[in-house]
Amino acid sequence: MSFMLLPLEDGIAGVKGFYCGGxxxxxxxxxxxxxxxxxxxxxxxxxxFTQNRFQxxxxxxxxxxxxxxxxxLLVNSKNANAMTAEAGIKDIEDILSSLPFEVKNPFMSSxxxxxxxxxxxxxxxxxxxxxxxxxxxxxxxxxxxTTDTFPKKxxxxxxxxxxRSFNIAGVAKGxxxxxPSLATMLAFITTDAAVPRSDMEEGLKKFVDRTxxxxxxxxxxxxxxxxxxxxNRKSKVYDKEAFEFALLKVxxxxxxxxxxxxxxxxxxxxxxxxxxxxxxEAKRAAKAxxxxxxxKTALFGEDPNWGRIASTIGASxxxxxxxxxxxxxxxxxxxxxxxxxxxxxxxxxKIMQREEFTIYCDLGVGKGRFKAYGCDLGYxxxxxxxxxxx
Numbered sequence: 001m002s003f004m005l006l007p008l009e010d011g012i013a014g015v016k017g018f019y020c021g022g023x024x025x026x027x028x029x030x031x032x033x034x035x036x037x038x039x040x041x042x043x044x045x046x047x048x049f050t051q052n053r054f055q056x057x058x059x060x061x062x063x064x065x066x067x068x069x070x071x072x073l074l075v076n077s078k079n080a081n082a083m084t085a086e087a088g089i090k091d092i093e094d095i096l097s098s099l100p101f102e103v104k105n106p107f108m109s110s111x112x113x114x115x116x117x118x119x120x121x122x123x124x125x126x127x128x129x130x131x132x133x134x135x136x137x138x139x140x141x142x143x144x145x146t147t148d149t150f151p152k153k154x155x156x157x158x159x160x161x162x163x164r165s166f167n168i169a170g171v172a173k174g175x176x177x178x179x180p181s182l183a184t185m186l187a188f189i190t191t192d193a194a195v196p197r198s199d200m201e202e203g204l205k206k207f208v209d210r211t212x213x214x215x216x217x218x219x220x221x222x223x224x225x226x227x228x229x230x231x232n233r234k235s236k237v238y239d240k241e242a243f244e245f246a247l248l249k250v251x252x253x254x255x256x257x258x259x260x261x262x263x264x265x266x267x268x269x270x271x272x273x274x275x276x277x278x279x280x281e282a283k284r285a286a287k288a289x290x291x292x293x294x295x296k297t298a299l300f301g302e303d304p305n306w307g308r309i310a311s312t313i314g315a316s317x318x319x320x321x322x323x324x325x326x327x328x329x330x331x332x333x334x335x336x337x338x339x340x341x342x343x344x345x346x347x348x349x350k351i352m353q354r355e356e357f358t359i360y361c362d363l364g365v366g367k368g369r370f371k372a373y374g375c376d377l378g379y380x381x382x383x384x385x386x387x388x389x390x
Contacts, residue, residue, distance in 0.1 A: 003242040005249065008155035008167055013135035015155070015167040016192035016234035017041055021134030022143030025126035027078035027112075027119065034123060035143030037073045037188060038132045042104055043232040044069055046200040048208055050225035057081040057088030058108045059226065064089070065105070068197075072103035073228070075144050075186070076123060077173075078112040082223035091118040098124045101132060111173060111186055111224055112146055137171065144173040144186060152257040158193070158239075158246045166193035166235040166243075170250040174258035187212065187227040187254055189247070194238040200229050203247045209283075211251035215259045215373045216290035227251075256373060260356075265375035267299055270358035273313075275326075276368030281318040283370040285361065288316035290374030299376035304348035306334040313361060324364030330357055337364065 008014045017039050022032035045067060049059045058081060074096070081088045095118065096106045110118070141151030155169035174185030195203075204227065212227060229247075260268045271289040276282035289295055292312045298305045306327045313320055327335040329348040334341050351357050358371075 002161040003239060003245070004159045005246060006157040006159055008157045008169060010135060011137035011153050011155040012037060012140065012169045012171060012188070012190050013137050015169050015190045017232045018043075018169075018190050018192070018230075019133050019135055020140040021131060021136040022139035022141075023126050023129040025076070026122045027076060032139050032143035033077045034126050034130075035075045035140040036130055037075075037140070037190065037230070038103070039071045039230070039232045040133075041232050041234065042069050042071045043190075043230040044197055044200070046197065046204055046229045048204055048227045050223060052223050052225070054083060054223050056110060056114075056224040057084050057092060058110045059224070061089050061092045062107050065107070067105050067107050070103075070105040070107060071232075072099070072106040073109065073188070073230075074099075074106060075109045075140075075188075076112070076118070077110075077144050077146055079110060079116055079118055080112045080114045080224050081108075081110040081118050082114040084115070084117055087117060091120055094120055095123055095127075098127060100128050101130075109186055109188075109224075109226055109228070111144060114223060137169075141171050141173075144171070146173065148173055148261055150261060152254055152261070154250055154253045156246050156249070158242050160237070160239055160242060164235075164237045166191060166237040168193065168243075168246045168250055170254050172254040172258060174261070185212065185225050185258055187251070188230070189228065189250055190230045191243075192232055192235040193243050194233040194236050195231050195243055196238075199240060199243065200231065203244050204229050206244075207248045207251050210371075211248070211255040212258075214286075214371065215255050216287065259373045259375050265377075266355070267352075267376045268356045268373065269299055269375060270371055270373050271361070272358055272369070272371040273361045273363065274369045275324075275363040275365055276370075277319045277363075277366040278368040279370055280368070281366075282363075282368035283372070285313050285316045285318045285320075285363070286370045286372035288312050289359070289361070290372045293377060296374065296377035299352065302349055302352040304329055304334060304345050304352060306348075309359065309361065310335065313363070318363070319365050320363050321365070326360075326362040326364065328360045330360075
């Protein structure tokens with residue numbers, strides 16, 4: 001490679017011209033719940049949103065105003081502002097028109113409970129606490145969390161061979177209601193690279209299927225899922241190969257952190273399907289495995305029940321044959337083209353005790369390959385979601 005990725009201190013706040021922070025508006029019982037990203041020069045924004053037909057008000061507001069340039073993004077947690085119709089959009093406009101500072105084309109992103117109006121009486125007074133030139137990524141990352149147990153962030157300086165460099169950083173939230181399209185998740189990626197809009201759109205679309213659209217926690221798709229890519233081009237430096245490599249790294253890392261933090265999850269599991277008729281069939285089978293409740297509970301119980309793997313693949317509708325199928329937990333093969341290798345189950349059980357591992361499924365039909373990521377499903381998931389609004 002003619003470039004290097006170096007860790008970037010301060011994350012979003014380390015990207016030239018970008019600032020961020022979080023304040024306490026009282027939406028949560030305690031903690032930061034209202035975050036922001038600001039650039040001292042306008043940034044260009046490209047976004048991908050959930051394919052849920054009931055998109056939340058912040059997404060509708062963004063699309064209605066056809067926002068392509070801005071310099072301020074406000075994010076709230078604890079309230080999704082979804083299923084709130086025109087009133088939800090009006091609430092956003094009321095909040096943004098109350099900002100106590102001059103910004104260009106501000107917009108919002110929200111996450112939390114569906115079916116409740118934004119508490120403007122709490123949010124609007126809290127806007128006065130925002131310090132635009134704040135450089136506190138930790139407070140921003142904390143302010144967007146809901147059932148997450150830890151902030152999700154990563155940042156790089158991308159140093160080119162000639163010594164020039166640009167920066168890229170990402171912050172995400174998500175732990176439950178994760179099933180692409182997109183994976184409830186929000187992701188915010190900022191860069192000072194002089195990347196053209198066409199390359200921003202191309203990169204985001206190219207990599208989303210291998211990252212945020214390749215993960216699942218519980219098989220549910222949220223009304224608010226969003227990925228934003230922002231650039232203010234302040235570095236005046238760009239290299240397409242380096243940018244795409246860094247963008248994929250950021251998206252992949254954040255996506256895996258979301259699965260790792262799945263509500264109540266104890267394991268991050270990759271499902272790599274190969275030998276499928278084509279990539280689409282490999283993707284269908286891999287995603288079916290990430291969403292199967294029987295597979296997920298077997299993962300939680302550390303039970304190498306390869307029969308559930310086979311059954312899920314067969315039910316996914318892809319072309320598959322018993323005499324061609326091969327299933328392995330890492331390098332431990334349990335089913336090999338019609339042969340049952342039950343003597344290997346104890347070795348597979350030991351692999352399942354790891355926090356991270358991969359299950360490989362070779363269909364033996366064609367050259368299609370895809371890797372999806374999921375987690376186990378245990379008692380804690382039920383507890384968290386049974387008490388979500390309490």
